[in-house]
Amino acid sequence: MSDSIAQDPTPLSAFVTQYKASGDEKLRLGHIKLPLYRDPNRSLIQEVGQALTEKDGNLLFITSGIEKDMQAPHMASLGLSIPSEMATFAEFLKLLASSRKKAARGRGFRSWKMDKDPWTTTGILPFDVVLVIHMDSSLPADCCLCILVALLWAFDVAKHSESDVRILTMSTGDHYELMSKLVDLQQANFNLQTIDLSHGDTHPPITQISDSHEDEDIVREICEVIEANISSSQLILVFSSLEDAFIDQLEEAVQAVRGEACQMTGVDREDDIGMTRSLTDFGTRPEQFATVMFNVPADCSLLPHTFRDYNQIHVVLDVKFHSREGWHHKSRQSVQFSRTASNQDRWAQMWWIEQAGVSERYLYSRRTDLEDVLSSGMYHHRQIEDAQLGGFISAVYDLQSWGVDCLESLDCFIRFPARAAIMLRRLETQGILYKNGFALAGDEAKAFRTILPLVKYDHRLALFGSIDSGSVVQTVKLQLVSLMFHGIDRIFCFEVPDLAKRLRQDENLNTKLHQSWVGSGGSLAKQGTLWLALALWKRHLIIGRRKREGIKDRDQDQLTQLLSPLLTIESAESMTALSKYKSLVDALLAQNIGFVEESLMQESELTPEEVIQLQGHLFRAFMHQLLMGRNGVDRLLVLSTGTHTNVPDTSYNLTSVVDLPHWLRAEGNGCYFGMTHTLRKEDEDEHLTCMDWTWIPQDVIAEWIAKNTDHCDLTLALKTFTMEVDEDPDIWDVRSQ
Incomplete structure (x- = not known):
């Protein structure tokens, strides 16, 4: 019962x-x-x-x-x-x-x-x-x-x-x-x-709380319960990221017990559609499966779903989040890094065990005792204080004409005044705000407020897509926005170790790779990750369309055979990015923002003037993620904060084949610049890593300085002045607050 x-x-x-x-x-x-x-x-x-x-x-x-x-x-x-x-x-x-x-x-x-x-x-x-x-x-x-x-x-x-x-x-x-x-x-x-109406610190009914905290012990215990109750049905909820090796370990062990009667499903934290589909498909146990494993993001803010027709439930708690994007105090940037669960997250995970109709409930806690999990935890993150900080502040100031008291409203929502002050200064430097007001006007303002919610309030992407430009440039910008928003690493992956070295040594292979770059910006692919990703993405889409239409191209088929062992392009992820691009185009056209979408099949090369305009818009949108490289220095410098970043040295990342020394030689004065959209911090590394790098010519930067800063020093124009402590709130335990 x-x-x-x-x-x-x-x-x-x-x-x-x-x-x-x-x-x-x-x-x-x-x-x-x-x-x-x-x-x-x-x-x-x-x-x-x-x-x-x-x-x-x-x-x-x-x-x-x-x-x-x-x-x-x-x-x-x-x-x-x-x-x-x-x-x-x-x-x-x-x-x-x-x-x-x-x-x-x-x-x-x-x-x-x-x-x-x-x-x-x-x-x-x-x-x-x-x-x-x-x-x-x-x-x-x-x-x-x-x-x-x-x-x-x-x-x-x-x-x-x-x-x-x-x-x-x-x-x-x-x-x-x-x-x-x-x-x-x-x-x-x-x-x-x-x-x-909450239950405070009351626990839901639990049949058994495991004393095991090591992954292999938890896997063993779950399988033992299943074997002892082979005629029962089980729901296994694991709070973790899809990348966690524990998921594969548990799935393999349970399948060894259940065989084809076991089904694993999981969703990414950002994939609302996938989450809805999985909850709908497995909310009531499908008749053919006796055991269903469901991976839930560890910081899922959704109220626990109601599952039906399961006899047992196993819930595995975790206190670590893999690669979450949020405000990183030491670098004063929005960064992807591992985070620690808040006390609220931990209690929310546990309450998924409360399921009507389930007769037995088993609870497991990875890494530490359950009571330690529930009595500790870090402060609860707010998206408006993390990755959406700039977009939220911009949107609040856009409402100023409605009578919104912007500063007082921000004080209510944002608990870190220094963080808000940093972002306010950056938004003014970028031209989104001016003299305590919203600076964008006309079609730029309409485009910005249209794009902003579609990119989950990333103000950089919204600004890049909204700066006034012609149809060709606007089309390319929306394509780049779609790729950056979805995540380039989710679409592309090099499969060969030391590919960059092979490309330098094998001129024929290098030439063949260059032949795969098509569409607007294809000739720019050497200039960095964004252009390389755009060229490869367009080729993938064009080949896919030709294949569906039965159009044969012998040269392209041979090129595909050559590149396939070197490069993996996830078709589903590619189509998701394309869907985002189409939604951006449709949204802007619905607002009567006049531009004519360029067809992927008919795009021509960009003119030099269009290239310079694109580079200028990239700089303005990502100026606070501008990286400077210098002769003889391996790491790049983030000019706005004075922090250093690594360049990915892994063979799977597109950025690994970008020839940075070439741009040092091209500039000819001992330094070069590039922008990045995604910064990441690995647990064991004190420095950040830029997951993408795209060249910004010094002439483009010099033009912006001349127009906007009274010819002051670039570092001074971008510098963040703050009294914010160099300490990450993720180390603040609720017991010390």
Whole structure:
């Protein structure tokens, strides 16, 4: 029999009922702290919706994309009496933007459109609405912007005689203080009601907690339980990255016991579509599989999914995240590096074991005892303080004309003032901000705010794609944005050790590789990773299309046979990057940003003027990741911070075949420059590694200096002035806070 914890709907229902019965107030606000598990029988929107009636207006449930994908198909079957819809954070931001009058500036209900018809047809948010915002505990930029603008809108329209607005925020994290600050920013001492539905430090029911912490011992114990219960079905949840060798070790051992009755599925942290598909496919156990292994990202912010038709569940906790992108204090850059789980992450992992219908629950903790895992942990990361810092700040300043107090709002969201100050200075240097305001205008502003959410608020990619340019350059930029966003290393991999050395020694092989570079920028492939990746990607797409159309090309077929043993191109990853490119093009065209997309099959070579323009735009977007190389020095210098980086010496990385000494000789003055998009820090190395390098001519840099810095020193123009400590918050333990 299951010992599953039943979630009592009474407290939440009573809170919503009390919260809506507040006299003549035009605006009511509430915050709910949620438990770390999902009720198998009642969704959150169902619990809230059934406490409301048709007289309460409209219900709009706002959540992440993956939550909407899993819940929206079931909306019609919930039997709610109130008109109800579900929207993602991004969709709600678009709804708010379309609800604002075009000529409006500043605050007040007159700045907002009003319509009695449903917003699903008008695109206008009604003044009588219940907004339920299910916060993502990792606080991505779109979630935070939703909360910020929803509160601004609500306090504006509350002054209208016909308004009746209620906003409920809900989160598994400790976000009441954040919400309280944001509400105070709108109106001091406004009543923010709250209810705590979490279980605090209560453990879910567990059949057995393993004393083993070594990988091989955990694998052995899991297999022993399966062998002893061979007629039962098992769900094995492993919190780890797909690259972790433990995954392969466990899968091999379980398959030795189960054979074809075992199925492994896993998803990348950034792959919402893959996560949704896997949860849908294996949420209810497929009949042909007795054992399903499911790899879950260790910092997954999703509420635990409800799994059905499994007899046993095994959950393996971990406290390490492989190669997460976030703010790295010592280098003052957004860097890929291994991170340590927060205390909240650790508790969230454990609560996935709470599954209705499961009779036996087994819990394992890698590396350390369970009690040590749950009593310690680092501070909880916010995406808006990490990789999305620049994009979030830019988006907040873009809302300044709406009446948003930018600095005060940032103080509420960002816990590290020095970090925000660094990014503010960088955004001003890049021309995104100017004199405490949003600097972009016209089509550049429209393009920037269009691209920004599509690249998960990487302000560098959004800026690069939005700087005004002709159709040819714009097309190439969007292609490069797509490759950088998806990750060049995920698409391309050299298979031959010392390929760079072989290319230098084998002129014929070198020539053949050059012949594979096609399309706009093909002749630039020697200039760095981005151009090389673009040329190889376009060739792969063109050959794929010709093959589908039955077009034969003997020379290209022979070239493909020669290159295949040297280079692997992941077709699925390549198509994902192509899909991102098409979504960027479609989004810009939908905003009437005028450019004509260049066909991949008909692209011509770039003119010298177009090349210089592209290099200038790359420099502006990535100037704070500008690397300087010097004669006789192996490492490259990040000019903005004075930190050093390595160049990848592994044969699998495209950058390994880029001839950096050539550009030192070409510049002729003892130094050369290049930009990088991705910096990585390996655990054992004190220096960063640039995973890509693309040449930026000194003439391009000199032109920018002449136009923008009164001819001051480049290092001084890019330098970061900060009092931020050279200590990484990942070493801060919750027990010392």
